[in-house]
Amino acid sequence: xxxxxxIPSGFIPSDLAPLTQQNQYKLSFMLIPQMTxxxxxxxxxxxxxxxxxxxxxxxxxxxxxxxxKCLKIPKIKGSQIRVLGxxxxxxxxxxxxxxxNIHSTRARLSGKSNANDLTEDWYFAPNKKNTIIDQQCQFLxxxxxxxxxxxxxxxxxxxxxxxxxxxxxxxEIGCGWIMISIDNYEKNNYNxxxxxxxxxxxxxxxxxxxxxxxxxxLAGKIDRYKQARIQFSLESREEHNDLLYNSLxxxxxxxxxxxxxILVFYRNELAYQLQKRYHSNSFSTVPLDxxxxxxxxxxxEQPDLxxxxxxxxxxxxxLSNQEQRExxxxxxxxxIYPLLFYRLLPSYDFHNLPLLHxxxxxxxxxxxxxxxxxxxxxxxxxxxxxxxxxxxxxxFTTNEICFSLQKIC
Numbered sequence: 001x002x003x004x005x006x007i008p009s010g011f012i013p014s015d016l017a018p019l020t021q022q023n024q025y026k027l028s029f030m031l032i033p034q035m036t037x038x039x040x041x042x043x044x045x046x047x048x049x050x051x052x053x054x055x056x057x058x059x060x061x062x063x064x065x066x067x068x069k070c071l072k073i074p075k076i077k078g079s080q081i082r083v084l085g086x087x088x089x090x091x092x093x094x095x096x097x098x099x100x101n102i103h104s105t106r107a108r109l110s111g112k113s114n115a116n117d118l119t120e121d122w123y124f125a126p127n128k129k130n131t132i133i134d135q136q137c138q139f140l141x142x143x144x145x146x147x148x149x150x151x152x153x154x155x156x157x158x159x160x161x162x163x164x165x166x167x168x169x170x171x172e173i174g175c176g177w178i179m180i181s182i183d184n185y186e187k188n189n190y191n192x193x194x195x196x197x198x199x200x201x202x203x204x205x206x207x208x209x210x211x212x213x214x215x216x217x218l219a220g221k222i223d224r225y226k227q228a229r230i231q232f233s234l235e236s237r238e239e240h241n242d243l244l245y246n247s248l249x250x251x252x253x254x255x256x257x258x259x260x261x262i263l264v265f266y267r268n269e270l271a272y273q274l275q276k277r278y279h280s281n282s283f284s285t286v287p288l289d290x291x292x293x294x295x296x297x298x299x300x301e302q303p304d305l306x307x308x309x310x311x312x313x314x315x316x317x318x319l320s321n322q323e324q325r326e327x328x329x330x331x332x333x334x335x336i337y338p339l340l341f342y343r344l345l346p347s348y349d350f351h352n353l354p355l356l357h358x359x360x361x362x363x364x365x366x367x368x369x370x371x372x373x374x375x376x377x378x379x380x381x382x383x384x385x386x387x388x389x390x391x392x393x394x395x396f397t398t399n400e401i402c403f404s405l406q407k408i409c
Contacts, residue, residue: 006078010206014174016089028297056246063141068231069120085351093155100252134303136256143252158165187235194228352400
């Protein structure tokens with residue numbers, strides 16, 4: 001790829017993209033409850049019978065991050081390279097290692113972009129409750145990692161998936177990064193210049209043309225605004241805690257703001273099922289009988305299914321916690337669970353937009369069929385055994401209904 005000056009000098013193969021395929025950097029990994037030293041109980045998951053929900057826990061760092069836009073990103077030039085997608089990846093870094101999940105959110109170009117421009121601006125979807133989570137621009141950052149001898153950093157990397165038109169080779173190119181300390185407890189707006197090279201390198205220019213820019217005086221100020229930068233805000237939430245946020249694990253995590261409620265449902269359901277089993281059969285090692293718990297991690301890896309769940313479930317504050325739980329589980333089992341094992345649904349691919357559009361249409365069509373069947377057959381077993389639909393599902397396995405932490409660890 002780096003031939004004939006198609007790629008700006010500071011662009012490199014993405015540091016974070018390969019890591020997103022490793023389980024330890026996925027959000028689902030951060031949701032695994034911590035065990036006590038004896039392994040007989042959970043250290044961060046307690047059920048409160050008096051409130052009918054899990055107990056909340058304060059965390060050391062809690063911030064709201066809002067990505068606004070990326071400006072003056074140098075273009076990848078040349079007719080031999082096709083850009084398939086743009087995104088930013090966000091994580092927490094302690095100066096030695098990445099300690100959180102790595103979240104990817106999709107970026108888009110302005111409709112006013114000109115093909116002759118040497119740079120491009122990236123924009124993001126608006127922050128709405130039903131924004132699909134891999135397009136969300138606002139995030140909850142939580143961490144209980146506290147060591148006064150070290151700083152905690154927010155690391156953001158911009159990247160583009162590129163494909164050679166000559167041999168169809170694909171490569172995700174890192175096109176700038178920033179790292180800031182999140183120790184500050186004030187609300188701040190940032191307009192940070194992007195660095196080139198790897199995130200552990202310093203003083204690498206994103207574009208060799210920046211060498212010709214002025215560094216001092218008024219001309220220097222003007223030239224600095226000609227360089228690539230990212231605009232975002234970071235707001236502290238340590239003092240004004242949201243009880244919903246404190247229902248999440250104490251682990252370091254980056255969570256799309258509109259995903260928090262669903263993750264809290266998962267945590268509450270897990271704690272509820274464990275508490276129920278404890279009262280009926282202490283220290284049982286038998287897996288929990290729960291379709292939702294058993295398949296939720298698969299759903300979490302498919303943002304369009306999470307989006308569908310958000311559209312189908314509407315929280316009714318008039319209902320008790322138990323009634324809300326039952327309503328949520330019912331919607332999940334009758335609408336999301338069958339789609340997870342729908343034969344015709346292709347695998348989710350973050351950068352493959354044509355495939356994602358194909359998934360979207362299949363989900364719409366299949367959901368219409370499921371709604372039609374549910375009118376007469378509200379039971380999930382009857383739905384799965386319907387002779388008009390049985391050829392649509394993958395073969396059933398008991399893993400679909402039996403939840404065990406050993407299966408996800």
